[in-house]
Structure formats: C-alpha cells, structure tokens
Amino acid sequence: MSPSMEQTAAAGRIEEMSLHxxxxxxxxxxxxLLPRLRRFARVLAGNVHDAxxxxxxxxxxxxxxxxxxxxxxxxxxxVYGILRNAWVDEQRARGRRARVFAPxxxxxxxxxxxxxxxxxxxxxxxxxxxxxxxxxxxxxxxVEGLSYREAAATLDVPIGTLTSRLARGRxxxxxxxxxxxxxx
Amino acid sequence: MSSxxxxxxxxxxxxxxxxxxxxxxxxxxxxxxxxxxxxMAGDPAxxxxxxxxxxxxxxxxxxFESVLAAPVPARLQAALHASSTPARRPRWTRRExxxxxxxxxxxxxxxxxxxxxxxxxxxxxxxxxxxxxADWTARGALARALDDQLAGQALAGVRPGLSFRMQDGRYCRxxxxxxxxxxxxxxxxxxxxxxxxxxxxxxxxGAAPMQQAGSTLPPAVLxxxxxxxxxxxxxxxxxxxxxxxxxx
Numbered sequence: 001m002s003p004s005m006e007q008t009a010a011a012g013r014i015e016e017m018s019l020h021x022x023x024x025x026x027x028x029x030x031x032x033l034l035p036r037l038r039r040f041a042r043v044l045a046g047n048v049h050d051a052x053x054x055x056x057x058x059x060x061x062x063x064x065x066x067x068x069x070x071x072x073x074x075x076x077x078x079v080y081g082i083l084r085n086a087w088v089d090e091q092r093a094r095g096r097r098a099r100v101f102a103p104x105x106x107x108x109x110x111x112x113x114x115x116x117x118x119x120x121x122x123x124x125x126x127x128x129x130x131x132x133x134x135x136x137x138x139x140x141x142x143v144e145g146l147s148y149r150e151a152a153a154t155l156d157v158p159i160g161t162l163t164s165r166l167a168r169g170r171x172x173x174x175x176x177x178x179x180x181x182x183x184x
Numbered sequence: 185m186s187s188x189x190x191x192x193x194x195x196x197x198x199x200x201x202x203x204x205x206x207x208x209x210x211x212x213x214x215x216x217x218x219x220x221x222x223x224m225a226g227d228p229a230x231x232x233x234x235x236x237x238x239x240x241x242x243x244x245x246x247x248f249e250s251v252l253a254a255p256v257p258a259r260l261q262a263a264l265h266a267s268s269t270p271a272r273r274p275r276w277t278r279r280e281x282x283x284x285x286x287x288x289x290x291x292x293x294x295x296x297x298x299x300x301x302x303x304x305x306x307x308x309x310x311x312x313x314x315x316x317x318a319d320w321t322a323r324g325a326l327a328r329a330l331d332d333q334l335a336g337q338a339l340a341g342v343r344p345g346l347s348f349r350m351q352d353g354r355y356c357r358x359x360x361x362x363x364x365x366x367x368x369x370x371x372x373x374x375x376x377x378x379x380x381x382x383x384x385x386x387x388x389x390g391a392a393p394m395q396q397a398g399s400t401l402p403p404a405v406l407x408x409x410x411x412x413x414x415x416x417x418x419x420x421x422x423x424x425x426x427x428x429x430x431x432x
Contacts, residue, residue, distance in 0.1 A: 027336055028420040030264055038260075039251040052257055059263045120247035141209065142244045148211050167205055174240060 026066040029075040043139035044087045046128040058083040081154045126176040134169030198223030208237035255416035258409045262401045265335045265345035322378035330378045348417040355431045368401050370408045382408040
C-alpha cells in the first residue's frame with residue numbers, strides 16, 4: 001500500500017467535495033438563518049408580506065451564487081449583503097413605479113401605533129420613517145447584533161459612514177419616540 | 185485615580201456623542217471603555233445618554249423578537265429546497281446520470297398518466313410499480329430517498345425537499361422526481377411507510393430535456409402542505425434528528 005496512492009485518492013475526494021460542498025453548506029446555513037433573515041427583512045421592508053418576498057428573492061440569489069461564498073467569510077454577513085442589495089433593487093423599482101403611477105399614501109399605518117401597549121408597533125412604524133441608509137445601519141447593528149466593522153463591510157461603506165448613519169438614525173428614532181410618548 | 189498610561193495617547197473625548205454610542209454598543213477597546221466609565225462616574229448626564237442608547241437597543245430587539253419565533257412560511261422553505269438552476273449546478277456524476285436515466289422511464293410513465301394532478305383516487309397499480317404500490321405507498325427508490333436522504337440530496341432521481349410534522353405528530357416530506365417531465369409530490373408517514381398524498385407536474389415547459397426538475401413546487405403540493413403542516417418545517421438539524429429516529 002503506497003502512501004502516494006492514498007494521497008491521490010484523498011485529493012480526488014477533496015476535489016469532488018469542493019465541487020459539491022459549498023452549495024450544500026450554503027443551503028444548510030440559509031435554513032438555519034431563515035428566522036434572522038426574516039427579521040432583518042422585516043426591519044427594512046416594514047411589513048411581513050414585503051419582507052418575505054425579500055427573503056425569497058434573497059434565497060434564490062444566494063443559492064444561485066453559492067459558489068461565490070468563501071468559507072472564511074461569515075455566511076450571515078454575506079447573505080445580509082445579498083438581502084440588502086435585493087431591497088435596494090426593489091426600492092429603485094418601486095421608485096420608478098411610483099413616478100409612473102400615483103404616489104402611495106405616506107405613513108398610512110401610523111395610527112396603529114396608538115393601540116399598541118408594548119410600544120413595538122410604534123417603534124416599527126417610526127423606523128419606517130427613517131431614510132433607508134439609517135434604517136439598514138440600525139437593522140444590522142442594533143437588531144442583528146453585527147459589529148460596526150461587520151456592518152460597514154456588509155453595506156460596503158467606510159466605518160465612519162456607518163457610525164454617523166447609526167448615530168443620526170438613533171437620534172431621529174429617539175426623538176420620534178419621545179414625541180409619541182409626550183402626546184399619548 | 186492613576187491614568188498615567190492613558191494620557192500619552194488620549195485622543196478620545198468621553199463626552200463625544202459618537203464615543204458614548206460606541207461605548208454603549210460595546211465597540212470600544214478596554215482602555216477607552218475605562219476612560220468613558222470614569223467620565224460617566226463623574227457626570228450623570230453622560231451616564232444617562234449611554235443608558236438611553238442601551239434602552240433603545242433593547243427596545244428594538246424586543247420589537248422584532250417575535251419574528252424569530254414565528255413559523256417560517258412554506259413558500260420560503262420551498263424556495264430554500266428548490267433545486268438550483270441547471271446552469272449553476274456542478275456536472276452530474278456518472279451515477280447520477282444512470283440513476284436519472286432509470287427514473288426517467290418511471291417519471292415519464294407517471295407524467296403521461298397524470299397530466300395535472302393525481303390525488304389518491306384510482307388504483308395506481310401499473311402506473312409506476314417501481315415507486316408506488318396500488319395504495320400509493322412509496323416503495324423502491326422513492327421510499328429509500330424519503331427514508332435516507334436529507335433535503336436537496338438526490339437518490340436515484342428522487343430528491344426530498346422540505347420536511348414537517350402534521351398536527352398528529354406524523355412526518356411529511358415533499359419530493360421531486362427528476363425526469364424529462366418533472367414531478368413533485370408530498371408523502372406522509374403511515375406507520376413505517378410513506379404514503380403519497382399529492383403528485384403534480386412541477387413545470388409545464390418541456391423545453392429543456394434532460395435537465396433538472398423545475399425549481400418551485402406546484403400549487404397543488406403547496407396547498408397540500410398548507411393544509412397539513414403544524415408549526416414550522418424542520419431545519420437541517422431537525423431533519424437529521426428525525427431521520428435518526430426513523431421518522432417516528
């Protein structure tokens with residue numbers, strides 16, 4: 001039994017694995033991430049239906065690009081990036097439609113906040129009034145728990161940009177909540 | 185308090201709003217964090233700002249916590265377990281080709297006999313004796329794949345998709361038959377057997393011969409899932425555990 005033959009066989013197996021493994025790992029990983037992807041999408045999109053559309057588009061994109069994922073990269077950060085880009089694409093498409101058709105009524109669901117004792121709905125609707133770039137910073141850092149560095153990499157912006165969006169978003173959110181609390 | 189070691193490199197202003205925010209988020213290095221803590225101890229206003237940041241963070245986490253516990257809709261599980269597009273998929277191995285060629289015959293027979301949707305009505309005998317009995321109990325490659333394969337793993341042309349439990353605790357699994365005319369179905373546990381409850385054409389376009397099954401489950405199968413599923417479908421770990429326990 002020569003060791004070189006063994007090695008060749010092992011190398012062959014590894015080569016075969018590397019062809020098939022990334023897709024399987026990504027698929028398994030996506031399954032485990034589904035609840036968190038739904039939450040991230042929910043913060044961005046604001047309602048369940050749009051959020052799940054976004055997650056579905058994300059799953060399709062991530063599976064199609066599974067070979068681009070590198071094991072040294074955090075899978076969640078990679079998929080968050082895909083979801084965020086899908087959301088930006090959707091916003092752009094929506095912007096085009098909005099210019100062509102009648103504008104949607106803004107903040108139509110704000111009234112719901114009044115009947116929500118826990119404040120969760122008030123917070124959710126306040127979030128929807130923030131500019132998208134502040135909302136995505138808040139979603140990644142404060143809801144998903146990414147570090148500043150990881151969030152900046154996911155959004156592909158310098159860390160200083162990330163922190164200033166985060167600070168402005170927080171300030172605006174706090175002001176809205178204080179205002180809502182002052183006039184119950 | 186002695187802070188000689190810090191004075192030489194001090195560029196950090198503990199009263200800077202962004203520094204306080206970074207401190208609240210746990211982003212500061214230990215030495216910087218101590219500097220902020222010292223400032224907070226001497227200035228309640230700074231401590232209040234940090235407290236506000238943390239409260240908002242906790243409030244945000246709480247506002248979306250319910251999403252984590254909510255059952256994942258069947259359509260997302262289906263999207264997750266859909267076969268990847270043929271162009272992206274690695275080349276098929278010889279074994280897969282042989283398996284598919286074998287299942288092609290069976291699949292074609294099924295597809296021809298069941299143009300749209302076959303619920304368990306007429307006897308299935310003669311349709312596909314290799315895959316189902318007369319009473320729609322799975323056998324052969326279909327039974328083996330449902331017993332042994334995890335989501336997305338094909339065996340002899342049968343690829344299980346998502347798995348879930350019904351109200352009474354029994355397991356169900358979707359599957360796709362990779363054939364020229366793709367079929368997808370749902371099978372549920374009946375004792376130690378799998379019984380097929382729905383089988384439908386997965387895709388109407390036959391334009392791409394010898395390629396993988398369509399990527400989405402047909403509406404009839406989705407409707408059957410929605411009618412039977414209790415709670416969420418199984419994740420990869422849940423599926424492995426169910427398989428280890430013989431789907432009981």
